[in-house]
Amino acid sequence: DGGITQSPKYLFRKEGQNVTLSCEQNLNHDAMYWYRQDPGQGLRLIYYSQIVNDFQKGDIAEGYSVSREKKESFPLTVTSAQKNPTAFYLCASSMNFATDTQYFGPGTRLTVL
Amino acid sequence: DAKTTQPPSMDCAEGRAANLPCNHSTISGNEYVYWYRQIHSQGPQYIIHGLKNNETNEMASLIITEDRKSSTLILPHATLRDTAVYYCIVRVSTGGGNKLTFGTGTQLKVEL
Numbered sequence: 328d329g330g331i332t333q334s335p336k337y338l339f340r341k342e343g344q345n346v347t348l349s350c351e352q353n354l355n356h357d358a359m360y361w362y363r364q365d366p367g368q369g370l371r372l373i374y375y376s377q378i379v380n381d382f383q384k385g386d387i388a389e390g391y392s393v394s395r396e397k398k399e400s401f402p403l404t405v406t407s408a409q410k411n412p413t414a415f416y417l418c419a420s421s422m423n424f425a426t427d428t429q430y431f432g433p434g435t436r437l438t439v440l
Numbered sequence: 441d442a443k444t445t446q447p448p449s450m451d452c453a454e455g456r457a458a459n460l461p462c463n464h465s466t467i468s469g470n471e472y473v474y475w476y477r478q479i480h481s482q483g484p485q486y487i488i489h490g491l492k493n494n495e496t497n498e499m500a501s502l503i504i505t506e507d508r509k510s511s512t513l514i515l516p517h518a519t520l521r522d523t524a525v526y527y528c529i530v531r532v533s534t535g536g537g538n539k540l541t542f543g544t545g546t547q548l549k550v551e552l
Contacts, residue, residue, distance in 0.1 A: 331483075362542075369527065369542030370484070385539075417483050428474070429540060431483035 330354065331432035333418050338437045340412075348403045348435045350418030358424040359401035363387060364415040364434075373416075376401055377424040405437065412439045444528045449547040452522075458515040460546050462528030465509040472531045473504060474540065475513045477524040477548075484527065484542075487513065518550045 331352045340346045350359065357378050362370040372385030376395040390409025395401050401420075405412045417434045421427040445463040452458040464473060472491050476484040488495055488502045490511070495502045501514040515522055527545040 333483075367544070369544050370540070371542075372539060375539075415481070419483075428486055428489065430486060431476075434481070434483045436481070 331418060331420055331430060333416075333432040333435050336433065336435060338435055340437065340439050342439055343407045345407060346405050346412075346437065348405065348416050348418075348437070350401045350403065350432060352399055352401075352418075352420045352432075354420060354422075354430070355398070356420035356422050356430075357398070358421045358427070358429075359395065360419040360421075360429060361385075361391070361393065361401070361403045362417045362419065364417060370417060373403065375424070412437060443541075444530055444543055446526075446528050446543065446546045448544065449549070451549050451551060452515075452518045454519055454550055454552055455517055458518040458522065458548055458550070460513040460515075460526050460528075460548065461510065462512070463510045464528070464530050467508050467530050469508075473502070473508075473511050474529045474531055475500070475502065476527045476529065476542075477522075478527065478545070479524045487526075489531075518548075520550050520552070522548065523550045524548060 334349045360375045361373040364370050371387050373391050374393045376382040379398045382393050382395050392404045415434050415436050418432040419429040421429045472489050474489040475487040478484045488500050490502045504511045525545040525547050529540050
């Protein structure tokens with residue numbers, strides 16, 4: 328099946344620990360994105376990558392880091408510097424960055440205890 | 441950035457058409473209108489998008505007014521599975537980029 332996978336679906340971490348969220352796509356898309364969603368709110372862009380080995384900060388990048396070493400993978404690390412990490416994290420991809428429709432993965436719900 | 445305004449909630453009877461409005465009065469000429477929906481605790485699902493002309497696919501129809509200041513998403517025969525939050529988004533071009541700005545959307549509740 329073609330699509331975007333995120334794992335795990337639920338993740339629990341202790342305060343002060345870094346945690347990495349996985350995002351994989353087999354759609355051969357160049358561009359990938361990470362969004363954060365808080366309860367009752369819309370999505371906010373954390374980081375995006377137009378192409379492999381490239382990425383840029385979105386609107387709320389502080390406390391997060393990413394890498395894009397492979398076209399199909401765009402992991403997001405939530406660092407201990409992120410003040411309010413508990414949220415629903417969504418990964419998306421699109422054929423290209425300039426014009427194409429974004430498709431979303433199922434999301435990872437992170438809870439920091 | 442062009443912003444959108446949507447009603448926070450709507451109800452629809454199963455089997456009837458659901459018409460979801462969206463205002464985007466500051467939209468630029470080269471900006472598309474996109475619609476996504478999100479069922480609780482799932483990732484957003486792409487529905488449809490358009491620029492000027494009305495569009496239809498297997499999921500829905502999109503009607504854009506001639507002045508492009510508003511649009512309506514139509515689900516022709518709503519079912520219980522269509523209960524979700526529906527987001528109307530204007531795709532922002534930032535240096536040729538593809539940033540989607542999600543608001544809080546419309547919670548559509550389809551009832552028997």
